[in-house]
Structures are given as structure tokens and as C-alpha cells.
Amino acid sequence: MNTPLRITAFAAVLAAAFGTAYGVGGVADPIRTTVEPAAHAGHDRAGESEEGEPDQRADEDGSAPPSGLQISEGGYSLDLETRSVPAAKESEIRFAVRDSAGRKVTDYRREHGKELHLILASRDTATYRHLHPTRDSGGTWSVDAELPAAGDYRLFADFTPAAKGASDLTLGADLAVSGRYRPASPPSVSKVAEVDGYKVALEGGMRPGVSGRLDLTVTKDGRPVTDLQPYLESYGHLVALRSGDMAYLHVHPNGAPGDGKTKPGPTVSFTATAPSGGTYRLFLDFKHQGKVRTASFTVDAGETSKALAGSSTAEESGEHQH
CATH class of the missing domain: 2.60.40.10 (Immunoglobulins)
Structure with a gap:
């Protein structure tokens, strides 16, 4: 892995007004949001200059959106087999990365000791997990996770395919966690x-x-x-x-x-x-x-x-x- 929050207010208002239970049915594909062009987005590689000061240059060509917003990029797609899990119960999450021909990817470059890093975060960002799943010989990744609260979560797969010319990628998909939804309070102000x-x-x-x-x-x-x-x-x-x-x-x-x-x-x-x-x-x-x-x-x-x-x-x- 080389080198980095979706609108929740509407869901919060609905939950407060109606006290609804977060029911899980079929989960739709992630919304493809139009955003401003990224500067060093995703794997942020901006480092220090030779003098030890931060590099002030930034990419401004608008060629790519920030990472994690797309389920497909660069000829690769995130295939999330597990679309929903229950709250407060350890569950297996399964997914695969597929190439442009639809084949599951089985060859990755190791970055920071791992072939793939997985981030899970609730849309209100109250819950955060940095996970390291395992891959079987067929290319399916799996990991056990217990997510404490119901709601919408975003799953990010951060990896680099070993194929020649492949670049670092972070692909994202939505994961639903069922149960009674209670919006989290905002964090207190402090440095x-x-x-x-x-x-x-x-x-x-x-x-x-x-x-x-x-x-x-x-x-x-x-x-x-x-x-x-x-x-x-x-x-x-x-x-x-x-x-x-x-x-x-x-x-x-x-x-x-x-x-x-x-x-x-x-x-x-x-x-x-x-x-x-x-x-x-x-x-x-x-x-x-x-x-x-x-x-x-x-x-x-x-x-x-x-x-x-x-x-x-x-x-x-x-x-x-x-």
C-alpha cells in the first residue's frame, strides 16, 4: 500500500424523527459523486523537500477524482460479495478484486508487509477499522469483523496489482450494517x-x-x-x-x-x-x-x-x- 465522508445529516434526521430500525435488503451500488479534482489524493506521496520543508507542489490537472469514491478504476473493480452484516456480531466479509476481463486478481505487490489493506468506516465516522484480510488461492479475500452500530459503512480496498503498468488503487463500496440506527454525536473540540x-x-x-x-x-x-x-x-x-x-x-x-x-x-x-x-x-x-x-x-x-x-x-x- 502506497500512499489518505458521505452526507449523513438526512439519515440522522429521519432516524431522530421516526425512530426507524435500520433494515437491510438489497444494497445498491455506491453513489458516484461528482467532486473537485484531487491533489495527491488517495495514496498521498507528497514528502519533504531537500531542505526538509513540505513540498508545496500539488497536482492540479483534474485528471482523477479522490480515491475511494469509485468501485472501478484503472481496469480493476471491487466485487463486494458481502453486502450486509448484522450489528454487534462478528461476521465474515468477503470480496474480490477483478480485472477488466472479470477475472479475480491473485497477484499483488506487497506494500508495508501486506498485499491489501482494508479500511472500514461508518459514514458518521464514529466507527473505524483498519483490517488485513486473507486471500484464498482463487482470489477471494475474507476477514471477520464486528461492527458495533447499525448504519451505512464504506469499505475501502487499498492495493497495487502486480501486473505491469498497474498503479496504486483504492476502490470503495458500501456495506450495510443492520440494527437500530442511532446517529453518533459530533466529536468534542480539542487538538x-x-x-x-x-x-x-x-x-x-x-x-x-x-x-x-x-x-x-x-x-x-x-x-x-x-x-x-x-x-x-x-x-x-x-x-x-x-x-x-x-x-x-x-x-x-x-x-x-x-x-x-x-x-x-x-x-x-x-x-x-x-x-x-x-x-x-x-x-x-x-x-x-x-x-x-x-x-x-x-x-x-x-x-x-x-x-x-x-x-x-x-x-x-x-x-x-x-
């Missing part, structure tokens, strides 16, 4: 997320079309954490989801373990570009003392990018699930 006794402070922000630096500093009991452990070959992984349409960005850190200059904390730095203005949810995965935890934030990617809100996800890793 600090707390999870399992850890505090993660966010400095910096995101601006449309311009690379910006994000520094996330991890402390515990008031002390800097200077012995972060590599997780999937990095000291941290950052995923950003755009509010409204769930456009996806997966952003990797500046530097890597063992490169001779990157320290194992307390700060993990990223460079990211927002494909447009708006509100984004950021999810940082980090590993310490053998456990993976997720800290989550809300960022307003306006011109000044100063509005920040923070919250936490205290769900620990279990089979790469946080």
Missing part, C-alpha cells in the same frame, strides 16, 4: 486525542491543493513516548476521510524505521494535501508496548486550516483490528 491513557497532540493542518505538514506527538502519563514500535513497517499510519462523500487519503510518515534519521517518537510527521476544502476525519494508528491503538481527529481543511477537533478511538488491535 488532543486520548486513547488508553495515551495523549496524541496534533499540530499543523490541511489546505486544499497544497501540501502541508501534520505532526502528531504521543505522550503517556505526561511523558513523551520515545519507543514507538514499527507497525506495518512505519511508526504510524494516517488515514483521512472527507466528510460528506468519504473521499479517502492514506498518508505515510516522513521517514521510516531504520533509515538512520527517523526517531521512534514521540512525534510522527506526515505531509498531506486535501483534495478540496471541507471537514476531514483523521485516524492515526500507532503501536506501543505490543498493542496498536487509534487516535482520531477532525480537521477543517479551509484556507487557514486552523480549526481542529479531537476525539479518540479506544479499540485495541485484534487481528489487526482497531
